[in-house]
Amino acid sequence: MVRQPLTPEQIEAGRRLGALLRSARAERDPGEVAHAAGISPETLRKIETGRLPSPGFGTIVRLSEALDVPLHDLAATWLGADQPLKAVS
Secondary structure: OOOOOOOHHHHHHHHHHHHHHHHHHOOOOHHHHHHHHOOOHHHHHHHHOOOOOOOOHHHHHHHHHHHOOOHHHHHHHHHOOOOOOOOOO
16 A cells, blocks of 8 residues: 655644644653653654654544643644534534
8 A cells, every 4th residue: 555645734734733732742751741642752753743744543532631632622733723623413
């Protein structure tokens, strides 16, 4: 299976997400947050720096819990301010 290259929009979304996660982590040790989320510190660094702009859903859920950031906020940040989330019925 060949993975399609990310679009510039996806790369920018990853940068926004990484910035929010870095801000939410604040002064907490990256290793501590990574451990709480069940990921490696290197994976956390890649997400926070935008080098992994499209992490798996489960990873985002675990980071949401570890950092006490609502999943909705992470999704809205990834989508960008001009693309509000729509409720699923």
